[in-house]
Amino acid sequence: MTSSAASAPTTHHSVLLASRPHGEPTPENFTIERTPVPEPGPDEVLLRTIYLSLDPYMRGRMSDAESYDEPVPVGGVMVGGTVSEVVASNSDLVTVGDFVIAFTGWQEYAVAPANAVRRLDPSRAPLSTALGVLGMPGFTAYAGLLEIGRPQPSETVVVAAAAGPVGSAVGQIARIKGARAVGIAGGPEKVRYVKEELGFDVALDHRSPDFVDELAAATPDGIDVYFENVGGAVFDAVLPRVNEFGRIPLCGLIAQYNATALPEGPDRSPVLLRRILTRSLTVRGFIQREFVKAHYRQFQEDMAGWIADGRVRYREDVVDGLDKAPEAFLGMLRGTNFGKLVVQVGPDPTRP
Incomplete structure (x- = not known):
């Protein structure tokens, strides 16, 4: 030894x-x-x-x-x-x-x-x-967005917790791929950071009393990719705006992690399933490790390069x-x- x-x-x-x-x-x-x-x-x-x-x-x-x-x-x-x-x-x-x-x-x-x-x-x-940014959170963003979300130039990508390690990378990668990035965060300081320092096209505060209307104004052509890591009220606001053939990579539901019972009120799963059916949506849960063998090395090269040339900040x-x-x-x-x-x-x- x-x-x-x-x-x-x-x-x-x-x-x-x-x-x-x-x-x-x-x-x-x-x-x-x-x-x-x-x-x-x-x-x-x-x-x-x-x-x-x-x-x-x-x-x-x-x-x-x-x-x-x-x-x-x-x-x-x-x-x-x-x-x-x-x-x-x-x-x-x-x-x-x-x-x-x-x-x-x-x-x-x-x-x-x-x-x-x-x-x-x-x-x-x-x-x-x-x-x-060069580890699990960055790779979660990279693999989930590019392998499941597959954003195309001019499409709209929305991500919650946009000031966090996963959400911030999602929006910046979306911009690198030519898509519009709309970030949702909590509080004015985080919203300012997402817009001014990370360079998202739009940043919204989910705590705003007018959040639903502000989301509609920020996504006039609907939402093509919603990267889901929060759930709860944010998902409820986003879902009606997801376009036909929209993609929803799902890596977390932090708004629900402390729940001890199902939400009160009627069962809304039929509404969700009908929306998935009628809009031909792809909702794909994933754990980043399933993509490691095929994509981790390329992620390391791409992300290191984007950080070096200033296109990704953290x-x-x-x-x-x-x-x-x-x-x-x-x-x-x-x-x-x-x-x-x-x-x-x-x-x-x-x-x-």
């Missing part, structure tokens, strides 16, 4: 799921424990976490309801993507001092199979971008300290973050 000159401590902190939430999560659903730093076995590496990604899908993993992945067990470490430094290695695939992206969760140190991590080049882009919301992760996560579910939410767990040697 090889190890770094500055050896790992004997103990470290982890954030565990203390209980399953009912409705909106609370701080009591988390607990922070100090445990021994694990030792890597054959063909494994010991990682020191530098950045932890916080993402909406984690709310679903706190629940034991049926989903596309296994729930976090009560008492288990919260899941999450990480950027880490290799501090010990029992493999020829990865060496001490390498920076890697992994899926080791809310903890300061972790052991992972060497063949399950991917090395990062810190000279290409800041390490944190591997969790955002924003990060960095929180300092693993102990702040629960509070930051709860705020994200309420929409308080601005940009890709990342926790800096430990020092980043590539930054001053």
Whole structure:
């Protein structure tokens, strides 16, 4: 085994799921424990976490309801993507001092199979971008929009949560492909950012009392692609404006993640199904990993190039300290973050 000159401590902190939430999560659903730093076995590496990604899908993993992945067990470490430094290695695939992206969760140190991590080049882009615009959120936008939405020049693409890491990339890629981009965000500051800094054609505030009318004015020729990651009232406003043969890539429903019961009122599923039928709509749910094998390498090349030439911009919301992760996560579910939410767990040697 090889190890770094500055050896790992004997103990470290982890954030565990203390209980399953009912409705909106609370701080009591988390607990922070100090445990021994694990030792890597054959063909494994010991990682020191530098950045932890916080993402909406984690709310679903706190629940034991049926989903596309296994729930976090009560008492288990919260899941999450990480950027880490290799501090010990029992493999020829990865060496001490390498920076890697992994899926080791809310903890300061972790052991992972060497063949399950991917090395990062810190000279290409800041390490944190591997969790955002050059990582899972950016790829979600890229694959969902281009493989399912397939925007054509002059078509109208609408995306909710447009100031977030997925929505912001969706609109900018749509513009690169020659489509109109209409972004929906929450609050004047985020709306201004979407329009003025990201360059969307139109930015709307879903909190406006006139939102439905403003959406109609912004989409006079209807909507050809609606990239869905929110659901709720925004979807209700958008659906009547989706054109014949419209496409709806569906990657998230954050407005519904804390729901404990079905909405009150009549069953509206017949209205939805009739709209899908009569407008010949394509509604396609997806998880980004299904596109990784075929498209991830091209995504990396395209997105890095677009960032370099200024056609894609991004924003990060960095929180300092693993102990702040629960509070930051709860705020994200309420929409308080601005940009890709990342926790800096430990020092980043590539930054001053």
